[in-house]
Amino acid sequence: DTGVSQNPRHKITKRGQNVTFRCDPISEHNRLYWYRQTLGQGPEFLTYFQNEAQLEKSRLLSDRFSAERPKGSFSTLEIQRTEQGDSAMYLCASSLTGIDYEQYFGPGTRLTVT
Amino acid sequence: AQSVTQLGSHVSVSEGALVLLRCNYSSSVPPYLFWYVQYPNQGLQLLLKYTTGATLVKGINGFEAEFKKSETSFHLTKPSAHMSDAAEYFCAVSARGNQGGKLIFGQGTELSVKP
Numbered sequence: 001d002t003g004v005s006q007n008p009r010h011k012i013t014k015r016g017q018n019v020t021f022r023c024d025p026i027s028e029h030n031r032l033y034w035y036r037q038t039l040g041q042g043p044e045f046l047t048y049f050q051n052e053a054q055l056e057k058s059r060l061l062s063d064r065f066s067a068e069r070p071k072g073s074f075s076t077l078e079i080q081r082t083e084q085g086d087s088a089m090y091l092c093a094s095s096l097t098g099i100d101y102e103q104y105f106g107p108g109t110r111l112t113v114t
Numbered sequence: 115a116q117s118v119t120q121l122g123s124h125v126s127v128s129e130g131a132l133v134l135l136r137c138n139y140s141s142s143v144p145p146y147l148f149w150y151v152q153y154p155n156q157g158l159q160l161l162l163k164y165t166t167g168a169t170l171v172k173g174i175n176g177f178e179a180e181f182k183k184s185e186t187s188f189h190l191t192k193p194s195a196h197m198s199d200a201a202e203y204f205c206a207v208s209a210r211g212n213q214g215g216k217l218i219f220g221q222g223t224e225l226s227v228k229p
Contacts, residue, residue, distance in 0.1 A: 106157050
């Protein structure tokens with residue numbers, strides 16, 4: 001098992017462009033989470049999936065953000081019309097459903113919007 | 115709503131000294147509790163967790179934490195700091211039961227270790 005992987009690791013884009021990130025969870029994990037972390041802060045929850053169903057979305061997730069998990073495997077997070085305030089580390093985590101939902105994190109995708 | 119407060123955004127200790135990182139939570143029902151560590155430009159790694167049972171929890175790299183319901187605290191300790199412990203530490207909570215899963219994090223504590 002190679003753990004949670006995220007691609008790309010770094011993305012620099014100009015304001016107004018669209019970007020898409022990919023997360024590949026640990027293979028047997030049915031839950032997948034997205035978090036956003038800005039400099040000097042703890043991660044903030046964005047959304048999570050159980051299999052292919054998106055079960056919860058944070059109010060932080062504006063209409064410009066969309067996430068999918070087709071077939072319950074990998075997930076994509078798309079940001080449309082990026083703004084400078086979107087600059088952050090985007091973290092993906094996966095878990096099994098169970099008593100404590102222990103989450104395993106990927107290395108993150110660092111987005112810089114210029 | 116659940117929340118987590120980590121007292122002290124930066125803690126500095128000498129190598130070999132006690133490490134104490136403080137975490138208090140707010141929740142109507144005792145949640146699941148976690149400590150994660152993050153090294154620069156990396157994701158988060160789980161140090162330890164409390165779900166049920168013994169309130170003193172031992173984790174990796176010599177860290178431990180004690181759940182104190184009466185104080186709504188889950189402080190992280192290590193008897194003797196090592197240079198490799200320098201990192202950012204996050205306390206987190208999640209709700210019990212099926213509605214659980216998402217983690218609510220504190221703002222983090224940066225630990226520096228002086229030689």
